[in-house]
Amino acid sequence: TIDPDRLWRSIMETAAIGGTPKGGINRLALTDRDRQVRDWLKSACEDLGCTVTVDEVGNMFAVRPGRLDVPPIAVGSHLDTQPTGGKFDGILGVLAGLELLRTLDEAGYETNAPLMLVNWTNEEGSRFSPAMLGSGVHAGVFDRAYADSRTDRQGVTFGEALDEIGYRGPAKVGSTAFSAMFELHIEQGPILEAEEKAIGVVTGVQGMRWYEIALTGREAHTGSTPMSQRRDALVGAARIIGAVEAIARTHPPGVGTVGLVEVGPNSRNVIPGHVFLTVDFRHPDDAALDVMEKALFATVEEAGRASGLEHALRQVWNSPAVAFDPALVDAVRRVADGLGLSWREIVSGAGHDAAYVARIAPTTMIFVPCAGGHSHNEAEATSYEECRVGAQVLLAAVLDHDRR
């Protein structure tokens, strides 16, 4: 049985690293705050006698030996956050994994397989696009050079930032193999809470695609430039923002969002000459995403023509829909039943490291509810009890798997 007090304390203790006045966390990937929480995790794992290795893209692996010389069973998630993120997204998965190691240590329990706790680098994709970059490199979806070359909006590369915080390790990417991975995570959506289920048995992850759009018009004076002679990049952007919403609504249960907009020169009395914006489309059905993508391309063409803009549109990320390993999904279902918990099957709306890890090892996820479904929000809230239940299911599922 895990110790829910100890788990909660570790969540609150690390939440102070980048803690915001509104009770959230601002701990973007590869910032000094990310380094601090990594240092914290490293020393917590070493205190348990685990060996911590770091790979070339900063993924951290802490191993607790087992009885047999076989590949470990992995648990984990990520410790980076959104700029105005919550205290649980990713963090619960890592700290519940730590709690699992601590519980086994205290009980003197020896597993058959070694256990491995993983902290994946840059899962959020907020500072460096795309999301799930560390797990993606591990799974061979991206190569190391690609990761190193990603730049944040200030022009700092992933590689520079990683070196800066001292978390480029010697382990070759992908060299730290494991036989299976279980990732505990908050749902980040409203379904479990609405249906009063304690556990989400996650069967897969929907498809997701990211796009970058650059619009170029002509900077001009807002007062002396007639409406008919304008090439206003922001007017074009507004049309695209509206269309992204409309495209998503006409392809249920798809979703579409423009999350980031940069306007140049961004001065009250200058007609915007440049706009950079991003689009995030998701759908459980990859074919529907193809249709949504076509509609986006047509929209950008049309908006460019209507406002006299040059435009560049590119897909920068495509993570197809993922189905998790049936045997592991079964194990989670069995464990939830065994503990007498209410559960439902669910497809994740959010991307997770498990989605990429599933390409190279049997993988699944366990969801717990979060209040109102609010996530990527400082008000994100999962209760003490929900955290306890999630960690307990994680422990039980891992031991169930280890026994087979």
Place this chain on the structure above:
Amino acid sequence: TIDPDRLWRSIMETAAIGGTPKGGINRLALTDRDRQVRDWLKSACEDLGCTVTVDEVGNMFAVRPGRLDVPPIAVGSHLDTQPTGGKFDGILGVLAGLELLRTLDEAGYETNAPLMLVNWTNEEGSRFSPAMLGSGVHAGVFDRAYADSRTDRQGVTFGEALDEIGYRGPAKVGSTAFSAMFELHIEQGPILEAEEKAIGVVTGVQGMRWYEIALTGREAHTGSTPMSQRRDALVGAARIIGAVEAIARTHPPGVGTVGLVEVGPNSRNVIPGHVFLTVDFRHPDDAALDVMEKALFATVEEAGRASGLEHALRQVWNSPAVAFDPALVDAVRRVADGLGLSWREIVSGAGHDAAYVARIAPTTMIFVPCAGGHSHNEAEATSYEECRVGAQVLLAAVLDHDRR
């Protein structure tokens, strides 16, 4: 006769202070670059034996004595620029004024009235809203405390920035009186070039109003938040941006622009919870601006309702339409005729310090063309010849006025 080479050299010399790779200038008000160009102007004026005084909001006044003990005749404009501004906007008016002083000095010409060259603070309104702030304080439209309290988007106040660059002077605002002001400026619009006129005889300035809108929705995950449960502040903003354009087009010759947008938290996979945007409406008829304003208020209500947003909308600036002094307008017309130049009457689409100064002294303006009407753009271009003609008309108009 002014020396066009010397004028052009001074334009190019000061253009290096904040010069951009694309040939423009980035010299926001009260930055260190603004200090540098102020220092340059001060020493250039002192080299001519002029007395330079600075008032409490940083307006600079350089006086060349005349034969009589009467209030001076003023010329001038501003040396601050947009973040991606051109080499002529405001600058031509100040440096042509300097050229006028240099020409009279060289010729040993003694005017009846003293002449005064003015550099007004924060005309652009880009760093500190509203525009024409220094001349507005001078004219009693704003008080000094209001100016001091204006903040840039980083939270620095006008007062702090002014103290920082050391340009808060001892002269009480409004104490440096003058009997008339002539402001030479580039048109910043396409009319003179299209009609092949050398000079715009400016009869007034259109009305202009600025608004600030803050929209608050709810930050949420882009993947796991159903379309029906979103409160996306950017979707609301897009609707407003589109409506501002539509409102302007239905009130010709009015113009409407959203120039500045800030999105929070501005992350690709977070539904925007906050958007701040600005609106700039202009029309030669203040009654039409009332109608446009009403339509804006209705739009913001509706956009807020449609996306479930809290919204705050306020008018932050209202500069009514201005008619310049008929006698001075006549003087410019007479001088243009006398020099055999083509000219037309024109109402300024852009705001100018002259618009506020007109409240306290007879005032007018002289326009010269700029290529394509492009302004508030690094590519802004007025030719050597156009600068020469403008400065010559300025000199002739001032001397004409001085003789009466």
